[in-house]
Amino acid sequence: MKTLRILINILIVVITIPLINSCSEKKLEELSKEKRNFRKAITLVIQNYCLEASKQRENIFLINMNYEIGEGGAILTDFDTDGIPDKNDTTAAVYIDYDTSDTNGDGYSDLIIFLSGLTREQQDHLFPCEDKLQDTDLDGLTDCEERITRTDALDFDSDDDGVPDYLEVRNRMEPRTSGDHDAKLDLDMDGITNIEEIKLNTPTMESNTISIKELEVNYKTSRLLARTDLECYDYTISNISILSIPGFVDANQFRLYLIEKQSNNTSIRDLNVFSFAVSSEIQDESTIIVDYSLLGSTTYFEGTGKE
Numbered sequence: 313m314k315t316l317r318i319l320i321n322i323l324i325v326v327i328t329i330p331l332i333n334s335c336s337e338k339k340l341e342e343l344s345k346e347k348r349n350f351r352k353a354i355t356l357v358i359q360n361y362c363l364e365a366s367k368q369r370e371n372i373f374l375i376n377m378n379y380e381i382g383e384g385g386a387i388l389t390d391f392d393t394d395g396i397p398d399k400n401d402t403t404a405a406v407y408i409d410y411d412t413s414d415t416n417g418d419g420y421s422d423l424i425i426f427l428s429g430l431t432r433e434q435q436d437h438l439f440p441c442e443d444k445l446q447d448t449d450l451d452g453l454t455d456c457e458e459r460i461t462r463t464d465a466l467d468f469d470s471d472d473d474g475v476p477d478y479l480e481v482r483n484r485m486e487p488r489t490s491g492d493h494d495a496k497l498d499l500d501m502d503g504i505t506n507i508e509e510i511k512l513n514t515p516t517m518e519s520n521t522i523s524i525k526e527l528e529v530n531y532k533t534s535r536l537l538a539r540t541d542l543e544c545y546d547y548t549i550s551n552i553s554i555l556s557i558p559g560f561v562d563a564n565q566f567r568l569y570l571i572e573k574q575s576n577n578t579s580i581r582d583l584n585v586f587s588f589a590v591s592s593e594i595q596d597e598s599t600i601i602v603d604y605s606l607l608g609s610t611t612y613f614e615g616t617g618k619e
């Protein structure tokens with residue numbers, strides 16, 4: 313049962329990694345506040361988000377995949393959007409690289425490998441991933457990866473705490489049912505729960521001081537009263553960071569998660585996920601306006617002028 317043992321080890325490592333990682337990150341941290349000089353702030357307006365009669369809104373998360381915030385509010389770039397900042401993303405020991413999210417192409421993302429700490433040799437013992445792209449529940453972790461994280465590949469929120477499995481792993485949280493649901497916890501004791509931090513694109517382990525608050529993503533919802541046939545909303549998401557750093561990416565990659573629940577049984581929930589990119593050349597303080605029905609087909613926003 314060698315395979316099983318390896319999987320159990322991975323599981324333990326995945327669970328215990330967050331604290332170890334945050335300590336070493338503090339040591340490794342290089343404040344890179346100058347990156348803020350290359351930051352633009354834009355607004356995204358999503359119009360006509362209409363719910364089926366049997367459904368209610370639950371939550372919305374818009375994530376810029378190209379950075380995370382580190383110590384002191386430093387912007388840590390992530391070229392390949394794999395959830396590992398560039399400064400940590402070239403590790404020969406576990407065979408990950410900064411410019412591809414699955415360095416050895418085995419179907420297990422560098423994030424999973426990084427969190428597990430599996431050596432290159434140990435990675436050879438992982439069960440082969442037969443369909444590297446299959447993500448049945450659309451949460452961002454492939455079915456193969458969910459076998460390693462021991463989450464439910466058919467349930468986008470395995471522990472029902474409101475945070476989709478991938479976002480939990482990406483933010484070094486515990487995605488499985490066990491003990492307290494960490495979505496409601498406030499690990500850095502700044503008065504903002506972990507689930508809210510993920511919405512804001514701020515770290516769960518770094519208090520939101522003024523320099524981090526400047527980077528918080530804001531969400532506003534307005535009900536469209538003119539629509540009497542359906543329950544419809546406009547979302548205005550503002551202070552979205554776009555990194556326009558010379559030599560970095562041409563476009564910032566985003567993922568939008570919209571969670572809905574059934575009105576008559578709120579434990580039945582649905583997830584809508586959209587991926588799109590915004591040109592790094594977009595003008596500062598631009599507003600992008602898009603109809604919800606077009607989100608699935610609009611994968612790139614140029615937005616060279618203010619709209």
Ligand SMILES: [Ca+2]
Nearest residue numbers: 392394396401
């Ligand atoms: Ca990376």
Ligand SMILES: [Ca+2]
Nearest residue numbers: 449451453454
């Ligand atoms: Ca999945």
Ligand SMILES: [Ca+2]
Nearest residue numbers: 469471473475
């Ligand atoms: Ca969850």
Ligand SMILES: [Ca+2]
Nearest residue numbers: 498500502504
């Ligand atoms: Ca917090």
